[in-house]
Amino acid sequence: MEASLATAVEEAARGALGARFRIAQAEPAAGGCIHQNWIAGHGAQRIFVKTSAAVNLPVFEAEADALAALGASHAIRTPTVFASGAHGNHAFLILEYLPLRPMQAAEAERCAEALARLHGTVGEHYGWHRDNFIGLTPQQNSPKPDWPAFFARQRLAPQFAEAARRGYRGDLQAHGERIIDKIGAFFLERRPEPALLHGDLWSGNIAVMPDGDPVVFDPASYYGDREADFAMSELFGGLPDRFYLAYTRAAPLAEGYPQRRTLYNLYHMLNHLNLFGASYLRQVERMARELSEYLRR
Incomplete structure (x- = not known):
């Protein structure tokens, strides 16, 4: 993740995670064939970030809306949505990082x-x-x-x-x-x-x-x-x-x-x-x- 985008994501995430949150590193995450996925943060405090072209911000906003509705059903867990936004040529969606594994x-x-x-x-x-x-x-x-x-x-x-x-x-x-x-x-x-x-x-x-x-x-x-x-x-x-x-x-x-x-x-x-x-x-x-x-x- 380029430095200026990481800074924008960090600032957006602080609204949910507090002013002390920072991104010391961001590593590509597996999955996704349309957007790029990242695990970012510092130490144990990590977030899951999806990035795409800025024109795809409405896609992320719609995803955030659906995640909130599914979570509000209290039937099944979803990642908490922290923020979404755009910076330069990029859109981003910031989610709770969850240590997931495939269903067995x-x-x-x-x-x-x-x-x-x-x-x-x-x-x-x-x-x-x-x-x-x-x-x-x-x-x-x-x-x-x-x-x-x-x-x-x-x-x-x-x-x-x-x-x-x-x-x-x-x-x-x-x-x-x-x-x-x-x-x-x-x-x-x-x-x-x-x-x-x-x-x-x-x-x-x-x-x-x-x-x-x-x-x-x-x-x-x-x-x-x-x-x-x-x-x-x-x-x-x-x-x-x-x-x-x-x-x-x-x-x-x-x-x-x-x-x-x-x-x-x-x-x-x-x-x-x-x-x-x-x-x-x-x-x-x-x-x-x-x-x-x-x-x-």
């Missing part, structure tokens, strides 16, 4: 039950009080009373439109139109409550403290179908089987979940296609075709 099988049940408690926090509408981001992609959150319409118009439609803008057309767009138009077929007997979601719940965004206390971070929160979080946790693997067994004991999934899992994860795979390129195209096409063919039955 021994902690899986505890983590799953915490996630189920989080999903027990229910809102009045689907959406959120502000738009936010999934990665660097804007995520529309205007509150709506109808979940299938919300997911079709504020999740899938913008991603398909961006894919078309990037040149991914043809059958992919035809499948997308059918999925969006007929999305209600996936919810004929399901009216999910608007649960508080993490919103970006892959295995890299949930971990545990040394005592096994579960922690989530890097959220893209909103109120929606809890199955959307559960589905994403399955997308890239990495969580113990006991996690899924414990969650479904605490909060059983409804009939038709396998098709909805593909529907929900199509959103995330479209986002990966739009952010990271054509290496994701074959999987996106396969998922869209599978859903489209299901709707033809």
